[in-house]
Amino acid sequence: MAINLSNSNVGTRENRIGSITGYVGTLKDLAGQSECGTLKGCSRCFSQSSTCLSSCGLSQLAAIRDVAIIHHGPAGCSVSASSAYYMAKVMAKKRGVTSDTVYVGTDMNENDTIFGSTATLKEVILEVNKRYSPKAIFVSSACATGIIGEDIDSIVEEVRDKVGVPIVAVHCEGFKSRIWATGFDIADHAVLQEIVQPPREGVKTNKINFKNFFESARPEIIEMFKNFDLDPVFLYCNSSIEELSHLSESIATTCICGTLGNYLGNALEEKYGVPYVRSINQCGIKGFETWLREIGKVTNRSDKIEKYIEEQRAIYIPQIEEVKKELKGLTAVLGMGPGYTFEVSRVLDELGIKVVWALAWHYDKKYENGDVPPSMKYLLDNDIDFEASVADQQNYEVMNILNKYQPDMYLSRHPGSTVWAIKNGTPAVYVADEYMIFGYKHTLEFAKTIVDAIKNRSFEENLAKRTKLPYTDWWYKQNVDAFLEEAI
């Protein structure tokens, strides 16, 4: 890929890497088609709510310490503020650092949509800079801002000298992409444009960039990496601007989720030669080992890593084997972002659970470097197949599948998705924490969580008995692809 950091706009995932949001078929067909380049996504003539790329992009940036996010749009768009604010404070407190990050909206109203409001935006930027003295300022657009053609780039240029800290325009028009993960790329692009500096002369480091969401397993991963003489830099939650400015000096970049880390990893490799660790992710046994070995290869630490793997296997593998006895033959449906769906499918297979249907909210048929995502490649190479769809978080499609297949469990990583499964009487595991299946230890815990969830299902059964779901009987009898149509 060619990453153009001189332009504040970043191409959408659809345009850059051919991502799709509509498909129904099998995993093998999906992977096969993406490998030979014939995959074409479908659109829907009926859809339920998707998600805004701005909440993905701006909540990433708002997690950075001591910065200001200025959301130039109607008040409704600034609402990620609440969760961003809350999470940032909670995570900073947990780690024992302080963050004075602030998230403000410009409260665009009807008049502004007619007459424009760039002059006021300029004043807002200067006032925010004065009030909060942030270490960097991100100025974002919204749908309304984009449609009326507010030129936030020019405003940023006009105030750049006056504010005296890094300031960057972030283009977050929600209508731009049907793939909200484009927001992750937008955040990366902004950081790469204005925050990351070229490596300093003669700086030697053992730092490895680790892109994740909420660094909940931070102490544990720091401990683990000490065995390999590596020092992880967690991004972006609680990152400081100073830390981010030196990302180009690290000896490698890795991430917890390919969807989240792909753009930054590839860009750092392309621009500064920092290798990006490309492997299946750390979920499950095979995933953890493959990922560690790849890090070993990239950073020249294979001996240490093999030693660690051997020690840990001795502790955990017998325990995991024990729990597996209780999971054998169970069936699962899962619905997650593509960075997890095809990784978690692999783990379920490892644990002896049969995946009857996997839904990915979107699907990147290749990554920035042109490869098929490693998680898909692994499943193909190991002859694992199941029914699969690309479902843009469409709840009606999930419910149709759950109703038809009546699996033993539904797994999802998105708030609001599991509750509908529970109302359907299906035990659900909310894989909320990104580290829930990380490495041997958490794979063991994950397996135990599944046992707990499916063994005691009285709440699900009682609730389902008394709850009427909104869907018509007609819909449950339809094929899940009833509303898909060829994309134009």
Place this chain on the structure above:
Amino acid sequence: MSDIMENPKGGCVLAGINSVLGALDRVCPVYHSGPGCCMQTTAADQGQSGHKNSCFVASVSIPSSNMLEKEVVFGGTDKLRTTIQGAIDIIDADAYFVLTGCTAGIIGDDIVSVTNEFSSKGIPVYPIDTPGFAGDSTLGYEIVWNNFIDQVIEEGVEKDDKLVNIFGIIPYHDTFWSGTLEEIDRVLSKLGLKVNTFFTKHQGIETIKKCSAAALNIIINPWLFKGPSEKFEQKFGVPSLRIPGLFVGATDTTVFVRKVAEALGLDKALVDKVIAEEEDYVYNYLAQAIGVVSWKRFAVVADANNAVGFTRYLANDYSFTPVLVIVSEPIFRPQDKERIIERINDLEYATPPKVLFLTDQYEINKAIREEKEEITLLVGSSNEREIALEKDIQFITGAFPVNERLIFNRTYAGYKGSLTFTEDIYDNL
């Protein structure tokens, strides 16, 4: 653009509309908007309202046309048409309401023509053509009722002199809405009234259609619902009684009961009996807890309705000393501000507190931080917890947004709610 808004409490008008529709049983909103508007607006109100979400359809299950660049350029009515048809096919609802995001509003999609295609066939599809940038969540509440008055509520329904409609408590945007409406319902039912809360008891579109039968519209809010109440009276001849602020505790709830009784000419003996029972219930408990809490000097940060209720209860019924009251929702009309100040200042014995109208979190925090008089109790939203910690003030979460606890039917309003409120003062010493 007004100015800088750090952490707005609530969302755009679309968020308010969605909250109201989401609280009605078997009603399905259909968004004609960008892909993110539904989740953002759900997050704005329901997502910050004590972790309770709409039961019928919510967030990921709400139909949305998810407008993209193509629709922005070429118009989105075709996509809207198939989205409405799909919603009718798969969602078994009693009514569908089409809402517009900023995008649809700016490009000028004619949603009324599209909904007419369905309503002319007898399918209950209604347009609410108010884009997100038109205002905030509270406006959304009025917009919905204006649309109900124009499009849904029937004329010529036979009058029922025992039926009352309750307005002014916004679902989700007031975190305690369920419990508050249930307490109002409980008290008024004891007086022999039939109560339309609209958002509890599985009331839905049928209740709304027939609500013109009511003998009285009771507005429990110091400023909201002015326009719709006038329109309601004009079209259906139902008069309004405004209770200028939520009632918390025996004193104000009794005043509320007497006002309703007077407006409807209820039997005095029954009213006196109900009041006596309720007051006895409350004071019997209060009498069992004397001496546990030392007197407090308090501040309140809340929407106008709750700010009035909390201040008056703590100052009048509980003899605490009011210091500072911050009304944290946008209030535009000067006469509304005056009415709110008057309610907060008209106290039995206490010296009136300082009253400020601030919506920007930076200014709210600054006002509390710089207050010269001592404050030992702060009742506010989750957003004020931080400043309470900073100043080491006892804190109670009593107003929207509420992030740190699950709230089903809890309320601080009415007779019973005031006991819960008092319990919470003791709970968090």
